[in-house]
Amino acid sequence: MIDLVSEIRQLKKQKNATILAHYYQDGEIQDLADFTGDSLKLARAATKVETDTIVFCGVHFMAETAKMLNPQKRVLLPDMKAGCSLAESCPAAKLDRYQQMLRENGRRFQTVTYINSTAAVKALSDWIVTSGNAEEVIRRVPADLEILFVPDRHLGQYLEEVTGRNMILWDGACMVHEIFSVGDLLSLKKKVPAGITIAHPECPANIREHSDFIGGTEAMIKYVSGFAETKDFLVATEANMLWQLASKHPRHRYHPVPGISCACNKCPHMALNTLEKLRDCLLNGTPEITWQPEFTKAREVVQRSLLN
Numbered sequence: 001m002i003d004l005v006s007e008i009r010q011l012k013k014q015k016n017a018t019i020l021a022h023y024y025q026d027g028e029i030q031d032l033a034d035f036t037g038d039s040l041k042l043a044r045a046a047t048k049v050e051t052d053t054i055v056f057c058g059v060h061f062m063a064e065t066a067k068m069l070n071p072q073k074r075v076l077l078p079d080m081k082a083g084c085s086l087a088e089s090c091p092a093a094k095l096d097r098y099q100q101m102l103r104e105n106g107r108r109f110q111t112v113t114y115i116n117s118t119a120a121v122k123a124l125s126d127w128i129v130t131s132g133n134a135e136e137v138i139r140r141v142p143a144d145l146e147i148l149f150v151p152d153r154h155l156g157q158y159l160e161e162v163t164g165r166n167m168i169l170w171d172g173a174c175m176v177h178e179i180f181s182v183g184d185l186l187s188l189k190k191k192v193p194a195g196i197t198i199a200h201p202e203c204p205a206n207i208r209e210h211s212d213f214i215g216g217t218e219a220m221i222k223y224v225s226g227f228a229e230t231k232d233f234l235v236a237t238e239a240n241m242l243w244q245l246a247s248k249h250p251r252h253r254y255h256p257v258p259g260i261s262c263a264c265n266k267c268p269h270m271a272l273n274t275l276e277k278l279r280d281c282l283l284n285g286t287p288e289i290t291w292q293p294e295f296t297k298a299r300e301v302v303q304r305s306l307l308n
């Protein structure tokens with residue numbers, strides 16, 4: 001493993017590559033990265049990369065976003081099959097048909113799309129949001145227009161609660177955040193009575209209502225940084241996030257909230273990227289995300305929404 005890590009470091013230099021890694025990747029991959037972050041932070045980091053090659057350790061829609069913002073660069077994804085159940089829950093053709101049906105019925109609306117979506121879906125959208133800027137964007141949509149929010153119904157419900165604005169919600173969900181078990185969260189709270197529960201807004205309402213803080217991954221890091229004394233945090237998001245929290249703020253103790261079917265809540269898509277595949281993609285320059293026609297429109301929406 002030490003050899004593999006030094007091989008990756010050497011190849012990174014030889015191939016003039018920058019490694020970007022999402023907070024949901026294994027700690028050993030995050031450790032090798034030049035930039036770590038959530039989807040928004042990594043999309044922004046991708047615009048600042050100076051090397052010819054970006055290796056994106058995350059899932060397909062994130063690597064697509066990096067390519068959109070860097071058409072001249074080579075963007076590699078260690079495993080092309082690293083998808084996302086949330087992005088897959090909203091196929092572009094189905095969204096297109098639904099939008100047409102709404103228009104034919106005289107509905108006037110804007111489509112607000114969570115960044116966890118394919119480029120083809122982004123191209124059909126008016127706004128792209130992350131859990132960090134969604135509230136602000138929703139408040140910017142004119143009050144005489146409806147909002148179609150895609151693809152995450154749990155995040156959509158949460159945003160309805162905090163903005164007071166009703167939206168038409170797409171029926172999608174993340175397979176990792178949807179399976180948190182409220183029963184196990186309550187047992188964990190009994191075991192760690194002074195624990196502070198922090199949950200991602202992709203979690204269902206029954207988890208959010210038992211949480212002390214709701215926010216995306218960057219917001220979670222900021223929140224725990226505000227506690228000077230050692231605290232116990234019960235964390236309801238993808239399990240690798242605990243590595244990032246512990247490496248940034250080691251004075252606290254972090255406890256994963258278990259899922260219904262699995263005690264760890266690891267994203268199986270993110271887990272497809274391994275150190276071996278990272279080494280191989282640096283070595284071979286493949287799998288590569290190539291430019292697709294829909295990237296032009298999607299890029300315009302992403303830039304207007306997230307980078308200005």
Ligand code: SF4
Nearest residue numbers: 084085086174176267
């Ligand atoms: S944790 Fe959920 S939203 Fe994130 S990549 Fe995995 S399936 Fe998609």
